[in-house]
Amino acid sequence: MRVAIAGAGAVGRSIARELIRNGHDVLLIDKSADTIRPERVPEAEWLLADACELSSLKEAHLERCDVVVAATGDDKVNLVTSLLAKTEFSVPRTVGRVNHPNNEWLFTDAWGVDVNVSTPRIMSALVEEAVSVGDLVRLFSFRQNTANLVEITLPEDSPYAGSKVADLPLPANCVLTTVLSGGDVIAPQPSTEVSAGDELIFVVAAEHEDELANLLAPRPDHPDDEDED
Secondary structure, eight states: OEEEEEOOSHHHHHHHHHHHHTTOEEEEEESOTTTOOGGGSTTSEEEESOTTOHHHHHHTTGGGOSEEEEOOSOHHHHHHHHHHHHHHHOOSEEEEEEOSGGGGGGOSGGGTOSEEEEHHHHHHHHHHHHHOSSOOEEEEEETTTTEEEEEEEOOTTOTTTTOBGGGOOOOTTEEEEEEEETTEEEOOOTTOBOOTTOEEEEEEEGGGHHHHHHHHSOOOOOGGGSOOO
């Protein structure tokens, strides 16, 4: 797979190294001569160019890329790069880095972004995931499919603690993808047993999140919610 990364800062270089380790071809693009340091990622191709300029992207032969990652520290640049990659070069997949949470709503297919990666959202999700038991935590949103990657740590009082995966009456459009148990990563099978304290990771349609949470960690009705005589 060939991947072009706009932004050769710390984030872009880290992505490049990981992709190269996985056997992919990587092109790093940056408009700052000070940032172009090929010795930092010698296995990658480097290009001194402005990713917001159509002529620069033609020089980069973006039409040969399978994925374009807009990973600069400027949300405007990331949006323009994604839009040009998608509309002018028909790149199959674009990934846009969101630097400011107020701009996240812009990173959609209307701007040519297939997947947005919001650093603030990811960090807050990881904090929630680390301290929450029995609460459904959204880790990632799949924009194209209105589905989310969510996690829940099964509480002691869950009615399904000790149950087999086959016995979980999961809502429609919900798939259990991973069980993290005692430090082990388990690809769940119908016979896999889930226990209190296990971290369960699902792909679920957004409209079924509450149903899933209430199934695995039901909450008693709050007294204030009851009708008064």
